[in-house]
Amino acid sequence: MSNAERSRTPRPVSRKLQIYAFDPGLDLDLKTAHVNRSTIHVAWEDVAYGPVGDYIEVVDIDPASASAYAPVNLDDPYLLAQDGLAPSEGNPQFHQQMVYAVAMKTIANFEGALGRKVHWSPKRRDDQGNWLGAKDSYVRRLRIYPHALREANAYYSPDKKALLFGYFNAANEDPMDGLPGGMIFSCLSHDIISHEMTHAILDGIHRRLLEPSNPDVLAFHEAFADVVAIFQHFTLPGVLEHQIEQTRGDLSTENLLSQLAMQFGHATNRGSSLRDALGTTDPTTGVWKRRKADPSVLREVFEPHARGATLVAALFEAFLAMYESHTEDLLRIASGAGGVQAEGRLHPDLVKRLADEARTVSHRLLRICIRALDYLPPVDVTFGDFLRALITIDSDLVPDDTRHYRTALICAFRDRGIYPRDLRTLSVESLRWSEPTDTEQQLFSKLLPPSNVLRTIAYANDFADIDGDSTKRSADDDSTGLMIETGTTNERLVERYQELGSDRSYARDRSFAKDESKPRDEREHEYLNERQFARYLHNYLYTTAREYSREAESAADFEKKRETILDLLGIDLLDDSLRFEVHAVRPTVRVHPDGRTKNELLILITQRQKRSIGMASMAAADASEATSELWYRFRGGCTLLVDPLTGEVTYCIVKRISGERRRDRQEAFLQMRLSEEGLDARARYHVWTATDGKSERYVRQEPFRLLHSGSTQGSWL
């Protein structure tokens, strides 16, 4: 880039940009106005007009107003000199700057915790809406439309790989809640931006999290988006100190940190924020009350946002317990012997120390939440799975739990009825995913490539060149050594791997690329590597499983071997009628609290089975639909965490495709939802009839639009 050439100064690490800490609503409150404007540091990257960077492109088109708004140029020297534009509701360029800044901040939080780069889910349909299947294509940038809709809504569109934000006139009549009829922009709410960004990032990490195979799946998507938004509050400079001062250090009383989308909540006549992880405001009296943990909620509530709120509350509760245990001593010191604080304001030094502790705790919690995503089973995720993932990752990172973080987590989850359904006891030991036994490890070594190959895969992103040559391969060239004829031996497979050139057949997403000449960015390189390794591993597993079964002495022995693999990986590798998919191969680098770094290879393998849940008539349809059968996909698979240095599997987290009880539960759940919500809801539950395949109307719906505009029926009684 020309800037770098011209200058002797090294590239800056970050770019400072101004944002609203919460949303413009708090600007008009004397108590909060002075902390509502924040300047945050966003990782430096070359940005073009838009802003368009490596990860996102902000495109400010407003079709409802038949208008476009000029794109902001963050590299304008005047803007560089003053940390970007000052917060302003009336200046569209500031809106662009703010969505860019908050979006990049959210990405940075994920990358830091995950230990690898964030990828968007690939483009999986062509422009006519047909599935691209294995030929999906890389999406370099998520697109953000800050002014796409004229309604109180905002959503992530998985089809367009875009965030759509709406704006609307406030519905409130009480000026205390903001200017009646005033313009409200969802793209100026820190919480809404980070919520929607998290949806997009999650979709890139776990595509199957959009498939509601149990009541927790979509709720998890929503809860996670809220958790990220809430814990990002703690990173905003000044806000935390201010809130600690206001609550005199007691964050379990009403405070801004636990609340989401304040202005939006008031503008839609709720009289309070949109959601609150800690308590509720009585709509008639306006009095805030801390919410009690209620384990029955999970049995009764199925609407994703409301159900997800339970998980959010559990995590916030755990945060409070950790924060209190961290700050007890500070409060004692500050108060003298009695432990009772003097009246009046807290000492500024104490405020600062308390804020530091809160920041540390929230940082650790957010980090393990994000890392736990890699410790989830690849399909059919439940809240209980998430708890197990949290406990596992935390035990690995901090073996010695002197502050009882894990106890705090378990208690907060248990109080809300969140626990795995198949455990004998609720303890750290039993919640941790179990490590493979020696026999299992031996079988892994038979099925998986040897450590030198795994190592190459794990480090490939660091060392492989990014030359332009590989683009010359034709798109349909599948004879690159990846297809392996049956009967190939292990040794031959390893050789094949070493012979491999880089097969880089793909279609590129060209929109808004400012420099077509530049070969590819790192993430595209990673994407291509992953696809290639996935294919390689697929063939490898296919071959080694058959090699293993060939040792069988009898039919019964063959069945036994099939069962053994099924038990281990959760999928049936020997049934030719059931295809399996290597869903992801992701090298990650984790930084431990003691400074060690550890490389890990994450492999997700899945399998699916088309199954019927009976006739459509059970969901009360009209005559033409009643006779058609309803289908869904039952999935199984495993998440493998592999140590590339030894080739050993550290964890294998399994949901078996043979799990009959799980299958019955899923079918009962789908039937229940369809009979409650009607057959029209089937697209949401990934259920289809024979004729749906051809119908665009069935497939092309916005899943998060449905969720966010709330078409679910209220429950009666």
Next chain:
Amino acid sequence: MSPTERNRSSRSSARLVPPADGIAIRMYRQGLGDCFLLAFAGESRKSPSYALIDCGAHFAQAGGRDNMVRILDDIIDCTGGHVDVVVATHEHSDHLSAFKHGAHRLLNDELKIDQLWLAWTERDDDELAQQLRGERLNAKDAIDAALDRLKAELGLDPEDDLPTVDAVESEHLPSLKLSNTLEAAQQFFAIDERNDDDTVPTLARKLGLRNPDKVSGNELALAVLKDKAREVRYFRPGEVPVTIPGASAARAYVLGPPRNLSLLKKSDPSRGDRHETFLTSATGMTSFAAAAVRADENDLAALERVDLCFPFDARHRIDLENLDSDDDTAEARLSTEEREFLRQYRSRDSAWRRIDNEWLSAAGELALHLDRHTNNTSLALAFEIGTLGKGPVLLFPADAQVGNWLSWQDLTWNLGDRTIAIADLLNRTAVYKVGHHGSHNASLARDALGADYGLRLIRDGLVAMIPVDQTASDKLRGWDMPYGKLYEFLRCKTRGNILRSDDVDSSLPVPRLQWKDVPGVAGARWRRSRKKKSEASGGGSLYYDLSLSPAD
């Protein structure tokens, strides 16, 4: 004497006659749609007082129009061509369609009307009603305009009828993702009764209505009723019990619609903990409406309002239409880079990510919302027969939804020696016309705080009447009729004494052709008609009769 009149007198035995001091209720079974004829005991046995509550069939009801002709025939027959009261509960075609399709029969006095009862929301000189009508009109215009844009997108003329989703699907809709909008809008316009009858403007002109070409079917139906009724009465909730003209011992308590705007606009139940969805639509629709409707260029106030609905000042706005032209003067404010950037939005490569029409789908939400809002303006009535403050009650909430139900809690009626509250009326309810065809949000059983209310306060021995046709209601988006949990509740509450206008539930008792006692309900008898409804709507009896004598 005209032929029809002669005909009528010869069939005087067809009259609907209530038991002494009691009431007979004729529930017509057209399917999805309301029509109830009430006969109150009059001064003499031969002169009962007749009240007709609504008369319509839903557009989605097969054979609905045919049924309504048969029903109007029957009403004229069994009342001798004269009703004392017509209650038009709210402005939806499934409650009014027969007054439009049968307008000529009203206009040539085949059916004479003494009083027309309407909710205060229909009153011209009521400020609150005016405000509501204004909002409604704006929203209608917005939906209209959004659909015009949609039609343009589909290559249709604004004059063309709205295509059905299935007709569009194959070619255009994949790129539009607007099927839901289309469906919701269609439902809305159908219930608003537009575009389906050329006679409407002619009749509107005849009645001297303003803008005859824009009059909807429902507006015409109301205009005809107002024109023919000798007296039009508007009711507010909580007024002193209204005497029913000609009835010896019966009166009506007015329950709704509420005068409280927030209750009037509340259509769905909310639970204690306010389980709201992340972003609800249909709030703050003003800006959506402004985008869709082009304001009159001479109306400066309107122009200013519209301008305020734009997110930014005019100086920030760059006309999308001008982006592609090389006309530098129009876009002098943009630098080359800026313009290049914005133009890429329309480039072929990024076509799959364009959002030109995404915002229009709010029209669908708005249409659904408007629909529910109209339901909430229902004139909800409780009829009491027999002794004042003691006799059995018939609950007719029309399509009142949650907010309307909740508002009744504040009402009391002063009867001189004592006051009665809603709990008392509910407790004495013997007949419940199930609200809104049995939907989830039109029958309340708990109040806002979760305490027993509504149906839970009704004592045992209840008969429920559900005007519904499940086949028809399944075609509607967003409604489950009857709602499963409610239906189960009613089955328990009534011990199976439910009258439905479809024959879906074969476990229900079917009345005989002769009057028979209703099992377990003292003083109640029922029968079904020999007259049949149209085959298209499933055949079977055209109506059920239920009679009730107040216990001594």
